[in-house]
Amino acid sequence: MKKLENIDKMIGRKLKSGVFYFSLLLGWEVVCRVFELPHYLLPSPTMIAIELVNTFPLLMSHAQVTMTQVMIGFLLAIGLGFILSMVMDRYQGLKNLIYPMLVVSQTIPIMAIAPLLMIWFGFGILPKVIVVVLVCFFPVTVSLTEGLSSTDHELIDLMKTMHATERQIFFKCKLPAALPSFFAGLRIAATYSVMGAVVAEWVGAQKGLGIYMTRVMKSYRTPALFANIVVIVVITLLFVLMIDMISKKCMPWKNNQRRIEERG
């Protein structure tokens, strides 16, 4: 009974937000038609939808290039972040040295270094991958480092009394304890990564959502620009969703919070 009620409530909530967003789109459509706004200023949702359908194969071929860069950069950032976090966890002195530098590095605007990377590494995929690595590396490393150092000290002490090795303490205790924080960082990195690749492409590329964006912008094809944005948003959401699914798989204990009452 209670379960059914909960599902009812959930559907009700979903319905409400659905109605809200639909009326928002409807309002947009009405404004465009009533005031007869020029397409290059603000295209109506239907026009964007039509553009999206018509240019879908083209958009997807650009998206493929962008997402390849995103994935390579994302995985590289995870690998590098893992190594650095492990090293900093092992050698606290090094951590005190590197950590502040890491934070300062975040104040460098990507827009400023993207052209520089292009000059150094050309128009190919490499400078874009580097930008993605740069934007993802920070959230991954910080979340993992914080996670590792948040491990309950008494738990580590307990393992020491069992004569656990440093290795066992890391893999059996610190790493699992760091997972929730790590995945929270991955989520942020996922959203940054697509944005990073797009921005890097603005500077110059053969193919990709970013360069396509600058092209349609130059010819004032605003509906195509909007279609492009929709694709970027949807891809980013799917990416985050994927991370959430993986994190659920990796942390099964987070799923069942139900308490079993003691019997007898």
Place this chain on the structure above:
Amino acid sequence: MMMERIKLTQITKNYHMENGRVLETLKEINMVLYDKEFVSIIGPSGCGKTTLFRLMTGLDKPDGGEIFVNGQKRRETNEKISYMQQKDLLMPWRTILDNVRLPLEIDKEANPVSPEKMNQLFELFGLKGFEKAYPNTLSGGMRQRAALLRTFMVDSSMMLLDEPFGALDGITRSQMQQWLLDVWQKNQKSVFFITHDIDEAIFLSDRIYVMGGRPGMIVGEIPVDFQRPRTPDLMVTPEYLSYKAEIRNLLTLFPITK
């Protein structure tokens, strides 16, 4: 004379605070735990009971005195002592079975425990059917028992239990005490048991060390001469009440002065 499992001679411990002050925590502590003995340490909160356990396990080093484990100096031996902290410290990412098996996983040379034996232990510890459950789905009493079973899994004949039932309500608590006695009698381990509950100390122990003051000192040592196995009936005997009065008296004589 029985074998001395753990022995502390003239132990002193100071903690250095962040503001540079030195906190004298333990002063000239002498105590001993004989083989297969159940000894309680009772004292007010903050008198240094947990610190004692950290010294015995080697997690912290004393500033003076010597600790012997199985006759060898603590700082020269690697002798393992099973230790249960105040918090249950179950790993939320492990099922109850995997939590309990942790000591066996860490010490590859420990005697393996067969699945049948493990099954029996889960039965004995009232955890049957919850092998695959995660700790966050269990009640406080069950978590405590799981932590205790994990402590039993450590390959050692000595156990240090730091207020294992401190967080439990009265009824669950007395059930757990009765049950701990059963388990202890079956397994024949030497136990140091920290509590600040007088009834608990008398009911369970062969001997009781009473602690007090700041820095913490031993203010009394009381042998408890009740036959085993024990039942809660003994709690209404005159001997019991005189033990209780004696301990209460000692505790009020040496309060902690801030």
